[in-house]
Every structure is written in C-alpha cells, then in structure tokens.
Amino acid sequence: xxxxxxxxxxxxxxxxxxxxxxxxxxxxxxxxxxxxxxxxxxxxxxxxxxxxxxxxxxxxxxxxxxxxxxxxxxxxxxxxxxxxxxxxxxxxxxxxxxxxxxxxxxxxxxxxxxxxxxxxxxxxxxxxxxxxxxxxxxxxxxxxxxxxxxxxxxxxxxxxxxxxxxxxxxxxxxxxxxxxxxxxxxxxxxxxxxxxxxxxxxxxxxxxxxxxxxxxxxxxx
Ligand code: MHO
Numbered sequence: 001x002x003x004x005x006x007x008x009x010x011x012x013x014x015x016x017x018x019x020x021x022x023x024x025x026x027x028x029x030x031x032x033x034x035x036x037x038x039x040x041x042x043x044x045x046x047x048x049x050x051x052x053x054x055x056x057x058x059x060x061x062x063x064x065x066x067x068x069x070x071x072x073x074x075x076x077x078x079x080x081x082x083x084x085x086x087x088x089x090x091x092x093x094x095x096x097x098x099x100x101x102x103x104x105x106x107x108x109x110x111x112x113x114x115x116x117x118x119x120x121x122x123x124x125x126x127x128x129x130x131x132x133x134x135x136x137x138x139x140x141x142x143x144x145x146x147x148x149x150x151x152x153x154x155x156x157x158x159x160x161x162x163x164x165x166x167x168x169x170x171x172x173x174x175x176x177x178x179x180x181x182x183x184x185x186x187x188x189x190x191x192x193x194x195x196x197x198x199x200x201x202x203x204x205x206x207x208x209x210x211x212x213x214x215x216x217x218x219x220x221x
Contacts, residue, residue, distance in 0.1 A: 045189020048084030
C-alpha cells in the first residue's frame, strides 16, 4: 500500500506556510509607526515574524475604513515566535524605525497597542529607557489594544502589490490566504529592501514560485 504520510514538499509556498507556527504558538504585537505599508515590510522580512497584517486601531468608532478612519490609527499587527523574539526586542525595532519624537496627526501617530498588562508595562519601561538614553521626550502613546480592524486587501503586503504581475500571480496562488502568508510577508519585506542577501537568496532559490514572480522580485533586489 502506498504511504499516505508523504513528506511535506518544502518547495511549495503553500506547504511552507502550512508549516509556520500556528496562531496559538505565537504572540501578538500591534504598533502604530506612521503609514502602515513600511512597517508591514520591515517586520515581514524578519525571521521569527510569522504573520503580519495592517489595519486600524486605537480609536473608538466601529468598523473604520481607510477613507472613514475617524479616531483610529494605521497600525501593523504581527504574530511572532516568542522563542525567537522578546517583546522588548521588537520594541527596539520600533524605536529604530520611525519618528517617535514628533507628534503626528492621529492617522499616523506613534502608538504601542499592548495585548495585555504585562506587555503594556514592558512598553512603558522601554519608552522610559528610550527617553533616558536619548534625552528626548517620546511622543509615543502606550495603550491596551481594544479592537483591531483589518485594512482593505489593497493595503496588505502593499510593497509586493506594487511589483508588476507579482500581485496577480500571488493572489491567484493564495486566494484569501495571501494576507496571512508567511512567504508573502517575507517577499513583501524583500522587495522593500529589507532582509539580508543570504535570506533573500535562500527563499527565492528554494521556493517553487511562478518564474515571473522570481524574475520580478530579483529585479527589485
Ligand atoms: N498615500 C499616502 C500614504 C498611504 S498610507 C496607507 C502617501 O504615500 O503619502 O497612509
């Protein structure tokens, strides 16, 4: 009888995503760092970041959209592997990659939306340490996340969507699973210039992506 326990084909992007940590094995973080396209790519490129999505949070109105944001803020939400990242380490990436010293309009405000009280305390300590070591005042708010509203599809993995042909091919491949794809998160980061050369080479060389996708992404690197 043929074995039904076939080994997972690790060259398939869908199989690679299926092997990623399950939501129950990850922890979550939500950050407002200005326009959410950039941090989606920044974090998506990092090993140990399992999934990313962008959305609206930190306000009070129900069901905000990009054109009806009300008092919400653009945020990136990440699921990460707690064996590879501490919350403190993620916060260092946040401080190093946006303008936390200047008040912005509410859409782009700097905000850490902690998922529980422990993380809120860590974020408050991290913010105080940043002020101490820089001697600057920090405009960043630290709050508990209430509700996260996922943004429209056309904002998800935005950098990747700007590469001709690639968005169409990947959406055809993934369908509704595109936003939650770990592979798409990495590729989105790579096309924005994040990730090491080795990391990019490894992923592109071992994944069975449509040739046009590989070509277009390589052209951007
Ligand atoms: N279109 C704006 C930012 C968009 S971001 C989703 C710009 O590039 O200035 O807010």
